Amino acid sequence: MARELSAPETGGSSDRRRFGALGAVLGWVVIAVLAYFIWPASLGGGTTAIVVNGHSMEPTYYTGDIVVARAAEPQVGDVIVYSTLDLDGSKIVHRIIGGDGVNGWQVQGDNNDYVDPFYPTNEDVLGVAKLHIPKLGLWAAILRSPLVWGSILLIAVGFTMWPSRPEELDVSDDVSDDEDGSSAGIAEPSGAEVSR
Structure with a gap:
């Protein structure tokens, strides 16, 4: 009798491949969206992150807070991150209280009783918070410290070079008794009488 061979079912594996491909596509979409939103302005993106230093924006922001700003059209009332040539690359996080983007914005820290001496235009605004x-x-700030990185490196080298404990040899696994009662892994000295 001839036996008819049937093709193996592949429904489960093709479904898994489809779900795997869908997962990969969704993963790339998530990465693309995240890259769009976090790509830094210094690399041509539209995002600027700054660590607040000082008390001028309290109680809105405190020292050590991170403010993430996105490129957008600023308006009065917005908190902006800006930098001008007068600041030598430093960035300021303050609120717009007046002016316009062509002639210059009037900006002030929420905790300051004076207006900033700079009047940034839209060209100077890096983003809206x-x-x-x-x-x-x-x-x-802690992770930027060379002392911290040096300490981490020293600890890593210490763990790498630390001598490991020698493994203990388990003699009981190497010795087995033969049928006649003699031990198979132990060599008897030649020319010596062994009593049993």
Whole structure:
């Protein structure tokens, strides 16, 4: 009798491949969206993150907070991150209280009783504050310290070079009794009488 061979069912594996491909596509979409929102302005993106230093924006922001700003059209009332040539690359996080983007914005810290001496235009505005992460900047400052990285490196080298304990040899596994009662892994000295 001839036996008819049937093709193996592949429904389960093709479904898994489809779900795997869908998962990969969704993963790339998530990465693309995150990259769009966190790509730094210094690399041509639209996001600027700054660690707050000082008391000028209290109680809105405190020292050590991180403010994330996105490129957007600023308006009066917005908190902006700006930098001008007069600041030598430093960035300021303050609120717009008047002016316009062509002639210059009037900006002031929420805790200041004076207006900033700079009048940034839209060209100077790096972004409008969109996200605030309290105290995370304190940890970032710690991680930027060469002393911290040197200590971590020293500890890693110490763990790598630390001598390991020699493994104990378990003699009971190497010795087995033969049928006649003699031990198979132990060599008897030649020319010696062994009593049993």
